[in-house]
Amino acid sequence: RKEVEQDPGPFNVPEGATVAFNCTYSNSASQSFFWYRQDCRKEPKLLMSVYSSGNEDGRFTAQLNRASQYISLLIRDSKLSDSATYLCVVSRNAGNNRKLIWGLGTSLAVNP
């Protein structure tokens, strides 16, 4: 079982729809959580960090559930430009070092 798991999709939704992705992590020592967006053949770009109290940035809302060990990303009023792969990233300490563990990503296609 991978330490960070995501549904690969693809999620196909019409413009204006609301779509939600979940990401589960297996290591309870995980400390920080991020959502990245990656367009085809481009580098990942940070979409938002995920804070314990949940956070919102425009049409995007991220939430963390430590008890159930998952994070979520909600996109409201989907735009065509939201079509991308959304990567869940978890960080934790590993000895004296820190480690980032990436999910494989969830593919979203927003259709006209």
Next chain:
Amino acid sequence: ETGVTQSPTHLIKTRGQQVTLRCSSQSGHNTVSWYQQALGQGPQFIFQYYREEENGRGNFPPRFSGLQFPNYSSELNVNALELDDSALYLCASSLRAGGLSPYNEQFFGPGTRLTVL
């Protein structure tokens, strides 16, 4: 634009050769991480450098090595290239505040696409 640059953008090598990839971190950042991303996969962590020292390593063999320079730029070296090394290599910079605080957000360069024939 994130300010992280990588060179070259594309590279073609043959099996057994050696390659050096370069990364300039974003101004003010002191930490550089390297990732390998195969087609259709998430990035796999190779290693991280903080203040010129390796600060963590993923599950990659010793033929993957790196350096960080006093200006925080970094190199990734891969010896004895194998076909499976063909991938997008991403460099990410971040500002580490010190101690064991969690990762700060990382900013990625555009990547170097390496093809091994």
